[in-house]
Amino acid sequence: YQRRVRGDRGVFPCINMPEGALPMWVWAVGAGKQVYPPDVGIRIGDNTPFRYVAMQYHLDNPTLDSNAYDSSGVSIQVTPHLRRYDASTVFFGTSLDSIKLPPAMPEYEISGDCSLSQLVEPVHAFAVGQHAHKLGRSVWFEHWRNGERLRTLPQSAKYDFNRQIFEDTAVEFLPGDEMSVHCTYDTRSRTNVTEGGDGSSDEMCFIIMALYPAVDAIACTSDARVWDPSDGHFNPLKPETLDSNSGMLPPPRTIDE
Numbered sequence: 488y489q490r491r492v493r494g495d496r497g498v499f500p501c502i503n504m505p506e507g508a509l510p511m512w513v514w515a516v517g518a519g520k521q522v523y524p525p526d527v528g529i530r531i532g533d534n535t536p537f538r539y540v541a542m543q544y545h546l547d548n549p550t551l552d553s554n555a556y557d558s559s560g561v562s563i564q565v566t567p568h569l570r571r572y573d574a575s576t577v578f579f580g581t582s583l584d585s586i587k588l589p590p591a592m593p594e595y596e597i598s599g600d601c602s603l604s605q606l607v608e609p610v611h612a613f614a615v616g617q618h619a620h621k622l623g624r625s626v627w628f629e630h631w632r633n634g635e636r637l638r639t640l641p642q643s644a645k646y647d648f649n650r651q652i653f654e655d656t657a658v659e660f661l662p663g664d665e666m667s668v669h670c671t672y673d674t675r676s677r678t679n680v681t682e683g684g685d686g687s688s689d690e691m692c693f694i695i696m697a698l699y700p701a702v703d704a705i706a707c708t709s710d711a712r713v714w715d716p717s718d719g720h721f722n723p724l725k726p727e728t729l730d731s732n733s734g735m736l737p738p739p740r741t742i743d744e
Contacts (some may be wrong), residue, residue, distance in 0.1 A: 517650035586683030
């Protein structure tokens with residue numbers, strides 16, 4: 488983040504991070520180490536988005552185990568020699584307040600959409616990660632261009648809350664491309680509707696990407712659309728110019744909103 492305020496002692500509740508705080512990098516349970524490409528970095532210091540760095544922890548200790556121990560950390564290498572590209576981390580998927588998962592369902596699929604029409608130049612993804620919570624069973628995204636599905640990532644859509652992948656990739660996105668993020672859930676363990684939220688007992692549906700050059704955004708989401716197995720479509724329906732299973736619904740929220 489850029490500036491400190493009176494009384495700022497460097498400790499913040501997760502729901503009340505400093506004004507203007509942006510994600511530099513993310514990590515989740517089970518993910519391995521990630522290293523930036525040699526020509527990619529993040530500018531920090533005066534006249535940059537980052538003059539201060541806050542590390543945000545989400546700890547889950549439902550049994551209140553007093554012997555629980557955590558050793559998470561991060562290493563930051565600082566150099567005065569700037570790398571060629573600035574990086575940014577962006578969340579793609581569904582808005583949290585639109586997630587409503589009915590109970591007792593062995594498989595329930597939702598989709599969130601993103602239009603990259605506001606990009607001013609091509610961007611490259613060098614890492615991609617899945618994120619849901621304990622009911623999530625698969626998370627993937629479809630990359631579309633001019634009505635054609637170019638690829639589906641990550642390589643395995645299978646999702647395990649205790650082993651969340653964040654894998655290296657090399658994907659170029661052009662202005663006008665579209666993304667559709669899909670998540671499936673098993674809600675047989677629940678007796679009530681599960682809503683979207685930050686808690687581990689709530690749910691999310693995100694693909695997280697590390698991109699360069701940096702984009703002026705932290706998220707690109709839409710309201711969740713629900714797969715209807717009875718008629719083989721998402722509700723609400725997509726435009727007829729796209730594959731019926733694509734999950735795209737223009738105009739979604741754009742990359743800079």
